[in-house]
Amino acid sequence: MDDSSTAIVFVNYRDYSHLERFLRSQQINTACDIVVVDNTESDRRDHAALDRIASHDGVSVLFAANLGYLGAVRHAITRMPHLAKVDFLIVSNTDLMFELGAVVDHLDLTKVHMRERHVGVIAPQLVSAEGHRTRQLHLIEPPTVRHLSRLGRMYESYFALSVHKQAGDLKRKLLARIGRGSAGILDGSSVFAPHGALMIFTAEYLQASGGFDFPCFLYAEEIFVGLQAERAGLRCVYDEGIRYSHRSHGSIGRWPSRSVALHLRDAHRWAASAMKDRDVLKQ
Numbered sequence: 001m002d003d004s005s006t007a008i009v010f011v012n013y014r015d016y017s018h019l020e021r022f023l024r025s026q027q028i029n030t031a032c033d034i035v036v037v038d039n040t041e042s043d044r045r046d047h048a049a050l051d052r053i054a055s056h057d058g059v060s061v062l063f064a065a066n067l068g069y070l071g072a073v074r075h076a077i078t079r080m081p082h083l084a085k086v087d088f089l090i091v092s093n094t095d096l097m098f099e100l101g102a103v104v105d106h107l108d109l110t111k112v113h114m115r116e117r118h119v120g121v122i123a124p125q126l127v128s129a130e131g132h133r134t135r136q137l138h139l140i141e142p143p144t145v146r147h148l149s150r151l152g153r154m155y156e157s158y159f160a161l162s163v164h165k166q167a168g169d170l171k172r173k174l175l176a177r178i179g180r181g182s183a184g185i186l187d188g189s190s191v192f193a194p195h196g197a198l199m200i201f202t203a204e205y206l207q208a209s210g211g212f213d214f215p216c217f218l219y220a221e222e223i224f225v226g227l228q229a230e231r232a233g234l235r236c237v238y239d240e241g242i243r244y245s246h247r248s249h250g251s252i253g254r255w256p257s258r259s260v261a262l263h264l265r266d267a268h269r270w271a272a273s274a275m276k277d278r279d280v281l282k283q
Helices: 017-025 047-054 069-079 081-085 100-116 145-154 158-178 203-207 221-231 258-282
Strands: 006-012 033-038 059-063 088-092 119-126 198-202 235-246
Touching: 006 069, 006 081, 006 100, 017 047, 033 047, 033 069, 033 081, 047 059, 059 069, 069 081, 069 088, 069 221, 081 203, 088 100, 100 119, 100 198, 100 235, 119 203, 119 221, 145 258, 158 258, 198 203, 221 235, 221 258
Parallel strands: 006 033, 006 088, 033 059, 119 235
Antiparallel strands: 088 198, 119 198
16 A cells, blocks of 8 residues: 655644644654644744744744634645645644554555545544543534524624633533543544544545635634535545544633634624525525
């Protein structure tokens, strides 16, 4: 079997310690291009940390004027066109932990199988720090227009967003404490979309046009990815052979800012409209 070509794009925003910890934990000669897109404002960049990050084998650092999550990926592909031609492109938050070499090996073994199944996106398994499966795939099924519209209206109110965020954090802690997993998902099952923290795109997805042309700044990227894969006739599959843990869980923050509220509102308004268009086409 020919070796697969794999690259990973980390999207960073003001968080260097997690990425440094990740890189220190990896085997040095991992056969994978590592690209870090730093969305941090120029006056807040930690240049000493960036120098240490860039000193690791196979790591390239790019700077962006805070283009958002998928915008940063698009920027990386524009600057480094070979990223659009790999067999697998991993897109990751910086606050995750996983063994990159093991992921690369797993993807190499499953490349032919994924191609035969017309897979465009791979959704890895999120586990707790202790290695237990956790509840993380919110988009096993396509979200409804009603649900997205309700969220868009709720995010118009900063107070409602703050209450929703605190309730969600409490629910996640309770589920983690009782060890509840993503019930009903079998390894290899098709899902609508992956968790946005770690998404793996196949060559077939990369070859489809507009795969990262997300029209919003942040949030709801998973819905965009699920729709893009679906439109290209590709599947998103859940793969328990790839496991990762998530240290921070979310980019909203403990107490969301008003700018975050606006981004959430706009993204969910877009998502509701996009899913409505999808429903019309399927009728």
